[in-house]
Amino acid sequence: MIKHMLVSLLLLQLCISSYAQIERTREFVNFDKGGAFVHCFFQDEKGVIWMGTSNGLSMFDGQKVCRHKVLDGSDVLKGTFIYCTLKQDDVHFYLGTEKGLYLLDLKSDTCQLLSSPTMSIRAIEQMNDSVILLGTLNGLIKYDTGRNTFQPVDKIPQLPTNPIVRLDKSRFLIANYQGLYLYDESADTYEYLSVPSEESSLILSLEVDSANRWVWIGRENGLWKYDISSGKFTRITPFPHTPVKNMHISADGLLWLGTDNGLYIYDESLNRYEHAVHSSQNTKSLVNNIIWHIFEDRDGNIWLGTGSGISLYYNSHMVETYSWDSLVRSDEGNDIYCIYRDSLDNYWWGGSNGLCYYNPAKNKSLWFKMNRGKYSISHNRIRHIYEDWDKDLWIATDGGINRFDYATETFENYQIADSTHTRNANWTYYINGDNHSNLYLVAYCGGVFVVNKEKLLSQKGKLYVADENYYHHSGENSLHNAECLLAYNGKKGMEMALQYSPDVIIADIMMPVMNGVEMVKQLKANLTTSTIPVIMLTAKDDKKTEYNLLSLGIEAFISKPFDIKELVAHIDRILRNKYRLVRKLKEEGISLETDTVITESPDEKFLTYITEVIEQNLSNSDLNVTRLSELSGYHSKQIYRRVKQLTGYTTVEYIKGIRMKKAAMLLAKKQFMISEVMYMVGFSDSSYFSKCFVEKYGKTPRQYMENM
Structure with a gap:
């Protein structure tokens, strides 16, 4: 009996060991999007990473994530949820949004609405050369790109549809609120697939593993696998019962899973997984535990779109490190202020101790400083680097401006003054141009100088009198009591x-x-x-x-x-x-849509500010008293005392009240699913969200939406 028990325990230990998660730490670079959801990514032909968020379209410029505006300066997608994208060709991308289908033209930098703005799109997949499948809140729709027509599909229930994936040349898997369907384009048939489950569980994500001929299914209650050949469904038992929102098979064959509880990386061959979560003690952990989308770029780096920003896992050697000491062959050092890569792919670094030029093709570097013979520059403090329309490189310094001669690898210095010779551009902080003929120099104590480039180049060694000089005067009647922002065009x-x-x-x-x-x-x-x-x-x-x-x-x-x-x-x-x-x-009690807020007392200003901070971070489920204190700069005890005094609510109650009001407003619009609204206002548990909503409004979220 004891021998049998020992054997059983040993087998149990082996089983547990084979299912144990891999103990490994992955580090991420995080980009906070101010509480915005990041739903999708795509990469253009130039390698630029684009992302669809809950506040329109953004892009990664190599250093930071910034919102993109089209050429005319308008921001047509501002405040719009972008859920999915599809590449049409090298410069055209379809954007599926809560307000219809858009076509983004990267060449002309325009964005065109193709459908009705009432069409809320959650999934997009190419069916053939002329037809695109759209998963919307009102069912499956076929979009004819040539005729620009939208045809609802009535062969399956017209319920919220997402996701859609291609199995092979003519077959697709389509999920909606009722279940999973196999669509055969050649026969135009839709077959309902009965997915086994102990309880009702929505399908949230699909990922096709073409090499193994199966499909991974992410559901509200965990991970499943569908064998394309046999039609058999299998539950992945060691994987936690957590909602799987998105999946991606990386180049190394690992399955990356985005959930409400962080990131899981599953190795099917070993039946093991890693688990990465956000930690307030680790700045290189995930930025947020709710992961909406996973994307792998051409360099093998993994981008994670979360509930409040982006986490980037460098899976390749995309980042190259250059040592200043090795570039200039000196240990003097330099505080770097500006970095630039010119049109010839040369790198430039400027700072408090001169300028370094590096040519990767020749593996050659030069250090330009004052009084350095051939490699001299007018001043060691480098303020700005600018390449004009003729590919001429200009350097702004505390000793005027300098132009680089690529043939001789030397700099030419230019001195500029106004017509009265009372102001000059000796301390130039910034250079720009109009892509035609003029340079614009911003100089400390000198204002803005407009310089004709052709005239300037013809006056080598002579003081150049600027064509225009704009100067901001100060004095009793100036705008010194106002916050002024200056634009140069x-x-x-x-x-x-x-x-x-x-x-x-x-x-x-x-x-x-x-x-x-x-x-x-x-x-x-x-x-x-x-x-x-x-x-x-x-x-x-x-x-x-x-x-x-x-x-x-x-x-x-x-x-x-x-x-x-x-x-x-x-x-x-x-x-x-x-x-x-x-x-x-x-x-008169009229609500005015304006950024101007009249506050008569410090208490009103305080409460307005605290409310704005809460609203800006509402989708963050980790927003609590401690986090509010960090974001606002006020001590948590001070926040509690003043909020309680002004509203009668504790800080926790006040935050929850704002969450509930926002949820009611979003549900009333009927543009979002209840689960989406739940995440948008910072809840990750549907039962708790429903309980709080009933306490506030006496109805469940679904009842509230149906009665509006």
Whole structure:
């Protein structure tokens, strides 16, 4: 009996060992998207990584993740959930969103809506050369790309449909709220597949393993496998009972699984898995435990789209490290301020101790410093590196600007001043150009200098008098009490207006890249910026232009030269009128969609700020009193005391109340599934979410949605 027990225990130990997870630590580079969900990725022909988020389209520029705006400066996808993408060709990509199907053209930098904005798309798959399958909240739809027509499929229930995967040339697996269907395009048949389960469990993800002829199925209750040849379903028993949102088979054959409980990496050959989760003690752990999408780029790196940003696992040698000491063959060191790769694929590093040039093709490096003979530059402090339209490289320093001669590998220095010789560009901090003829230099204590490049190059060794010099005066009647943002051309001004929503815009009719008239037209045509007051400056005595601008809705038109007192008076008048209107609407109890908030006391300002922090991080399930304290900069005890005093609620109750109000608002729109709303407001457990919602509104989320 004892012998049999020992044998049984030994077998049990062997079984447990074969199922144990691999003890391994993976490190991630994290990019926080400010609480935005990241649902999908794609990579263009140039290697740029793009991502669809809950706040539109973003891209990775090599250093950071930033939201993408199309060429005209508009942000048509801002605030829009992008759930899925499909490549059409090298420059065209379909985007499946909550507000329809878009076609992104990377060459022209435009985005076109193809469908009705009421079509909420969750999955997209190419069926043949002319037809695309779309999984929507209202069922499966066939999109004919040539005719631009959308045909609902009524052979399967018209329920929320996601995901869709291709099995072979003519067969597809399609999942919806009712189950799994096998679609044969050649026969135009839909076969319902009965997936075994001890309980009702939605299918959340599918991943085809072509090499082994099976399909991995991610469900609410764990991981399953479907054998394509035999039609048999098998549950992967050692894998936890956790919702599997997304899957990807990496180049090394491992199955990566995104769940509500972090990342799992499953080795099917060994029947073992790794598990990676977020840790507040480890900055190189996952940025968030809720993983919506997994993507592998051409270099083998794994990108994870989570509930509050991106985690990147470098699975290759995409990052190359260069030692400054080895490049310049010196141990002097340098504080690096700017890095640039030019059109010839040379690398440049500039800082407090000169400039280094590195040619990878020749494995050659040069160090440029003051008083270094042939390899001299006008000053050791390098501020900016700029390559113009002719591929000429310019360096901004504390000793003027320098142009690099690739033939001789030397720098030519240029000294620039204004017409009065009272201001100069000796301390140039920034260089830009208009892609045609002019350079724009931003100089400390000198303002902005406009320089004609052709004239400048013809005056070697001579002091060049700038064609224009714009200088920001200070004094009693200046704008020193206002926070001023400076744009160097009309296009940049438009972008900054969209980004910052200023209280007032002061612009000149004569601006590079985009003139003042065109900028005002775009400002007034864009819903986000249409109400921002504009003051226009001009040196022209042109009544026709003045009338045209006034008809577009600008608030004031000032001819140059002008007294700064006149400008300040106009600004004061505009802002007083704006605040008076906001106050009036507030007193009448009217909700005004504006970024301007009138707060009469420090307590109101505090509560407004705390509420904004909560709303910006609402989708983060880890948002608690401690995290709120970290994000807001206030001590947790101070937050508790003041929130309790002002609202009557504890901090936890206040956060939960905001979550519930947001959930009710989203459910009322009927644009999202209940599970999506749950994650959007920071819940990861459906039972607890439903319980909290019933406590607040007396109805389940489904009942609330149906009654709206």
